[in-house]
Amino acid sequence: MRGCVRTSLMAALAVLTLVGCASKPTVEDRSPAQAAPPAAVEWKGPKLKVAVADFEDKTAFGRGRLGAGASDLFTTRLVQSGAFLVVERAKLKTVLDEQALGQSGALSDEEAAQAGRLLGVSLLLIGGVADFGVKTESSSYVVAATRKQTARAVVTIRAVDSTTAEVAFAATGEGQAVTASEKAMGFGQDAGFDETIAGRALSDAVDRLMQDLVERLKTFGWSAKVAGVDKGLVIINAGAKSGLVIGTALAVHHAPRHINDPETGDPIYIPGEKKGKIEVVSFVGEDASACKALEGEDFKPADVVRLSDP
Template sequence: MRNLLIAMFVFLVVSCAPSKSVKMDDTTTTKATDEIIGPKRRIGVVEFENKTAYGQKRLGQAVSDILITELVKSNRFVVVDRDKINKIMDEQKFQQQGAVDSQTAVKVGKLLGLEAIVVGAITNFGVRTEGSNYLLTQTKRQVAEVSVDIRVIDVQSGQIILADSGKGEAKSSKGGVLGMGTKGGYDETLEGDALRAAVVKFVDNISKQISKRPWSATIASASNTEIYINAGSDSNISMGMKLSCYRQGKEIIDPSTNMVIGHMENYLGDFEIVRYCGDGGNCSVAKPIKLEQTPSSGDICRLKNSK
């Protein structure tokens, strides 16, 4: 009899214990190399638009925060803090909530010296409750499903270099015996789990697309004898690295689409990184190797011979 009671107690505990599972959509995931080759890319993430009726602003903030975390964890990017982006948008009286168009994203990106900026939207979010009821046992399952769309915009050209979609699903189950254990409320952690499952694949896809384009940095200050760029040790900049610098001019517009596809550029010269500057890891000093014109703040530099 004692053994029977113990067995029944164990059965009750196991049956009532909650469980959770997360399903990721990896149908379009592309695996980027874990090895960091060359400088890290400077990128920003705008607060996502929530197009659903659920969660209002909270979900948009949550999904952009998750993407920022995953980008930083990848060790491939220097991600500008979203508070800085919001401050710039507020100062320039740009729209902070809802859809952010490509033109606004490019303006913000240039003001912050970014290579690319990510905008996106939650297009679907839903939570449903499922259950089963047998003679002795009952099961209650909560399921959260989410769909997220992103666009990655090249700051220099204004082109959308990646458009991607992701889906995530998270489940939380609670079992019960004779009515015990199934009365728990809504599991709020499901939101974050489903959102993370939807966006985690974006990191590799973003890295792959941005890596196809030449790395660039912005000149913060300059003279005839040296330049200061907005990339340093945090960006994996190394001493002796060679740069070619340019001044962007007139926009190049595709007559068939009327869209900007690039800028005319004026070659300024070649430079070599000689030291870091500042305490934040985001500044380097370069000396001229070959000087055609004196650079100015806002000019751009790329790795020499990078095309």
């Protein structure tokens, strides 16, 4: 009799131990190879001025919510990197609406370049959530059951050069997040669909995308435009906010010209020749500079300004 009582007590203790262990879900925010948000990068020279279009949600999940979330995350990461001057998306939307661009859906590269030129940015970044899915795995034992959900998100980006309308580069980020729960002898928590894993998977994908993107952008040359000439000074659309400093020497080039491909009709851009050299002497407005001419003359609006060789 005592043996039976002892056995029952041990069995009850074992069940309680299982219940205690199963009462809380286990959550893993990211995949084992965790991607950390990019730290501020060491950036030489002025910041690249970019604009971010609303991400296209190509998935069936969330009725477009993933696209909006990815746009917000991506813009935040760009600012955090310290390498970019990001134009507000509201300004981009105003330009798109006023110029009736992207009316048929996603922006074409030519439309993106046109919007980029009107905003005065070097690159217009067009992204999308290419894929999203959740896999659920369940395991049952004699006195316990486990359930695990794994979310996977794929985010893409292409960077359109506003001067040439060419895709300067493209990048892809794939992210993952996991959540799990245990249930023993009817106790514990069931793992219904956990919407937070969608956000974590998306964040992981954007972080991985940024790691690739920042490295690619390091090889992309900075540029600005001549806005006009006032009282002998050349005004350009970049200033202290963009990271310029007084005394910076800049080369001025003719705006690129283009001819059309006879077979496809697509424009072929030909870089403009160098026409002179200027130097930043003061800052004006929100983000512009006044420059004196060191070499050349007849500088005109839309001339392209680049960092000058020493």
